[in-house]
Amino acid sequence: MPQHKLTLSTSLDRRKHNFWPWLWGGIALIITAIAVYALCRNNEYDRISEAEPISMAELGMQEWSDLEALTRQSLDNDLFDDLPDTIPDETNTNTDPFLIKGKISRNQTLFVALKNHGLDVADIHQVITAMQDVVDFKRTKPGDTYEVHLDVDKRILKFVYQISPEDISIAERKDNAFVAHKVDMHKKTERIFVRGLLTNSLYQSFRELGESGELASHFMQLFKYDIDFASDSQRGDEFSVLVDKVTLNGNFYKYGRVWAATYTSGARGKHLEAYYYDTDEEYSGYYDATGHALKRTFLKTPVVGCPVSSPYNPKRMHPILKRVRPHNGIDWACPTGTPIMAFADGTVTFAGWKGGNGNLLVIEHAHGYTSIYAHIYAFPRNIKPGVHVKQGQVVAMVGNTGISTGPHLHFGVKINGKYVDPALINTQYSYALTGNRLHAFTQSRDKYRLAMTDKPAAEQTAKAK
Numbered sequence: 119m120p121q122h123k124l125t126l127s128t129s130l131d132r133r134k135h136n137f138w139p140w141l142w143g144g145i146a147l148i149i150t151a152i153a154v155y156a157l158c159r160n161n162e163y164d165r166i167s168e169a170e171p172i173s174m175a176e177l178g179m180q181e182w183s184d185l186e187a188l189t190r191q192s193l194d195n196d197l198f199d200d201l202p203d204t205i206p207d208e209t210n211t212n213t214d215p216f217l218i219k220g221k222i223s224r225n226q227t228l229f230v231a232l233k234n235h236g237l238d239v240a241d242i243h244q245v246i247t248a249m250q251d252v253v254d255f256k257r258t259k260p261g262d263t264y265e266v267h268l269d270v271d272k273r274i275l276k277f278v279y280q281i282s283p284e285d286i287s288i289a290e291r292k293d294n295a296f297v298a299h300k301v302d303m304h305k306k307t308e309r310i311f312v313r314g315l316l317t318n319s320l321y322q323s324f325r326e327l328g329e330s331g332e333l334a335s336h337f338m339q340l341f342k343y344d345i346d347f348a349s350d351s352q353r354g355d356e357f358s359v360l361v362d363k364v365t366l367n368g369n370f371y372k373y374g375r376v377w378a379a380t381y382t383s384g385a386r387g388k389h390l391e392a393y394y395y396d397t398d399e400e401y402s403g404y405y406d407a408t409g410h411a412l413k414r415t416f417l418k419t420p421v422v423g424c425p426v427s428s429p430y431n432p433k434r435m436h437p438i439l440k441r442v443r444p445h446n447g448i449d450w451a452c453p454t455g456t457p458i459m460a461f462a463d464g465t466v467t468f469a470g471w472k473g474g475n476g477n478l479l480v481i482e483h484a485h486g487y488t489s490i491y492a493h494i495y496a497f498p499r500n501i502k503p504g505v506h507v508k509q510g511q512v513v514a515m516v517g518n519t520g521i522s523t524g525p526h527l528h529f530g531v532k533i534n535g536k537y538v539d540p541a542l543i544n545t546q547y548s549y550a551l552t553g554n555r556l557h558a559f560t561q562s563r564d565k566y567r568l569a570m571t572d573k574p575a576a577e578q579t580a581k582a583k
Contacts, residue, residue, distance in 0.1 A: 218266040222258065228279075237266065241274040248289045248296035253279060284366055306365050307374060311570055313358040320347050320357070321423065333361065336376050338422050340392040340404055343414040345381070348425040348450070356382040360570055378566035393566055397558040401551065409551035409559050416462050416543055417509065420491065420529055421516065424452035427526055430539040446537040447490065447530030454495050454525040456516040460507045461489040461531070469501050475528075476519025481507060488535075492528040493519050 218235050222228065232242045249255075258281060267276040277289045277296070284305060289298040312333070317323050324334040337359055338347050345351065362374030381390045391407040404412040428449035464483035472478035477494035479501070495517025507513055518525040531540045551559050 216268045216270075218268070219263070220266075221263045222260050224260045226260070228255065228258070228264070231264070232266065235266070236272070238273055244296050245274055245277045245289050248298040249277070249279060249287060252287045252298045252300050253281075257281065283371055303366050304368070305371070306368075307362050308365070309360065309377070309569075310363050311358070311360050313356075313570075316351055316353055316355040316357065318353075319423075320351065323357070330370070333359065333373050335422065336361070336373060337379055337381075340376065340379050340412060341381055341390050342422065343412060343416075343418050344390055345383075345386075345388060346419050346426075348419075348423055350383070350386055350388075352383055352385040354384070355386075356380075358570055360566055378563075378570060380570075393559070393563045395551070395555075395559045395562060397562065398555055401555055405551060405559060405563075407563065409556045411549050411551075413509070415509075416487075417459060419450070420459050420461055420489075421450050421452050421456055421527055422459075424450040424456060424516075424527070427451040430541065444537075447492075447528050448540050450516075450527045450529065452516040452525060452527055454515070454517055456525075456527075457512045458491055458494070458514040458516060458527060460509055460511045460513045461529075462487065462509045464489070464507060466501055466503055466505045466507060466513075468503060469497050472520075474521035476522060477514075477517060479514050481513070486534040488532040490528075490530040490532070492530075493517055493522045493526060495519065495525075 218237075220231060220235070222231055228246060229242055232245075233239065263280045265276075265278040266274055267278075269275050273291075274296075275291050278286065279288075280286045284303050286301040286303070287298060288301060289296045312324070312327055312329060314323050314327050317326060320338060321331040321334045324331060324337075337357065341347075358380045359376060360378040361376045364371045364374055375394060376392075377394050379392045382388065392404045392412055393407070394403070395405055396402045406412060426448060428445060430445060430448055432444045432446070458479075460481060462481075462483045464481040464487075466479070467482050467488075468478060468480040470478065472492075475492040477492075477497065479491040479494060479497065481489045481491075483489065491514055493516075494514045496515045498513065501507070501513050516525055516527045529540060531538055531543060550556075
């Protein structure tokens with residue numbers, strides 16, 4: 119074959135060989151561009167389309183403001199036990215072959231839980247029979263914990279069942295039978311007065327006083343309508359609280375009722391007071407110094423203790439898309455799993471996946487208000503379109519879904535279909551005490567003020583560092 123024909127043939131073969139990679143690369147590029155475009159279009163919070171709701175765990179109907187049950191520390195245990203394992207639970211690091219630690223799962227009986235550990239069935243029956251004299255198993259629930267102490271033959275020597283830190287029962291082998299009894303827990307409630315100055319954060323300031331972050335959570339709930347502690351508090355602000363502190367056998371157990379609290383920020387020109395009124399059950403709750411209820415029509419923030427990472431800005435440069443795109447809301451940087459509260463009473467109109475928004479929640483409120491929550495990790499199973507929610511109710515958890523640079527909540531508010539800056543919404547008092555109720559409240563208020571002014575022996579004080 120002539121040399122020029124051979125060269126031409128080889129050149130054509132090379133072109134054919136190089137053609138297919140270029141073709142498939144071009145197709146992949148087109149598909150990627152279409153996907154990005156679709157995501158960008160779906161990242162508009164006012165475009166809501168129905169989507170199949172994700173199946174998440176039951177979080178309950180309690181409100182974040184319920185001081186007896188819900189705090190930052192107790193949320194994981196009380197509400198989120200049955201969520202998917204993507205938020206890891208505490209791992210069992212026990213390596214003792216003669217000790218088993220566990221907890222009851224949803225739809226699991228104690229017998230099944232123990233049988234799953236390969237324990238002797240006769241021992242299990244004897245333990246449960248003995249425990250029935252001291253434990254009402256109708257009251258047991260998922261999350262109850264237990265310990266099993268074994269001998270060298272894996273026979274049960276002692277069984278400990280805990281419903282709560284103040285409700286613990288033990289069954290121990292005596293000869294060939296088990297004897298059960300309740301653990302005697304000495305419970306003591308003491309009213310203490312805590313006062314200090316803000317150093318770095320409210321959580322840290324309470325810890326410096328020897329108290330836990332749980333008390334800081336209680337404190338922030340009282341003033342959540344008036345101040346965003348993550349962005350409005352300043353070093354040197356003064357705070358005080360009169361609260362019941364509960365101990366079990368001399369060890370801290372929990373905080374009870376907060377009876378009074380104050381917060382003063384000289385830099386912000388704020389002086390806030392809160393007093394608990396319980397003379398009239400129908401009107402029981404927290405009021406300011408003048409008898410106006412602290413609970414307002416709208417929350418100041420739907421999350422607690424999280425800093426603002428991006429304010430409302432119609433001309434913001436999008437951090438991912440790298441172009442000017444209206445930011446029709448406020449972003450709060452929160453750890454994944456942080457509870458999100460309903461902005462106000464309302465009805466859920468959307469709860470599901472929405473493109474670049476990730477998991478999205480939309481709630482319609484009275485007077486033309488709509489609140490929007492984006493990039494959610496999970497919803498309660500009972501949060502779905504048509505469900506009525508109460509202000510402060512936990513309606514979702516912060517996540518990092520959709521187009522997002524990290525875990526955060528994007529929170530938007532519309533009035534009659536138009537976005538507004540959530541930080542500028544004017545909150546109003548829901549009601550005020552009058553007549554005999556106001557007189558009774560004033561007496562209680564003065565009593566609490568006196569208790570806080572007298573500086574009781576349990577007072578704790580911190581100075582700004």
